[in-house]
Amino acid sequence: MTRYTVEELAAKVGMSPRNVRAHQTRNLLGPPIRRGRTAYYDDGHVRRLEAIKALQRQGYNLVAIEAILGVRAPFASGEALQSLLQHLGREQPALVHALTGHGVLVHGEDGSMQMAPRLLRSVVGLHRAGVHPVPSLHILSEALDRLRGVAAELVRSTATSTSASRDPDGAADALVHLLTEAFRVALENVEA
Secondary structure, three states: OOOEOHHHHHHHHOOOHHHHHHHHHOOOOOOOEEEOOEEEEOHHHHHHHHHHHHHHHOOOOHHHHHHHOOOOOOOOOHHHHHHHHHHHHHHOHHHHHHHHHOOOEEEOOOOOEEEOHHHHHHHHHHHHOOOOHHHHHHHHHHHHHHHHHHHHHHHHHHHHHHOOOOOHHHHHHHHHHHHHHHHHHHHHOOOO
């Protein structure tokens, strides 16, 4: 069995060690095997990272890849979610189409629909607060429609600041995180 350190694995699949760790944090990649203080990855990790890269080349973002690969929120009730999504598919196909276009919903090979785990947690949180999931999904779709252009412009205008980075992939990930946190702060400072 071949074993790789994180640096060796990253070099083998053509990505940075930081991205390997980021995929692990998102539960897209399983944990390494520890031998003392050293972590080792194997050929299963190589295949998984190659699958992630192939999906990215096809245009899928990481949220969609999480759904495709079955990374789910631990509290999500699969049957309840599938029932809701099947109902939405029949009763509100335009909403399902819009959320699919944003990469929030993905159709599985078996015909089922899956939702990005982070957004699912938000919908479940609103449901616990007494907001039915369908209005939550409408809010989500409308927000994504409005934010798409703003997000694209922010990425364009700030990407030049990170283009000379030693680690372009790491800089891109950090930029997305920075913009996400900036939006969160802006929302927290809005008076309702």
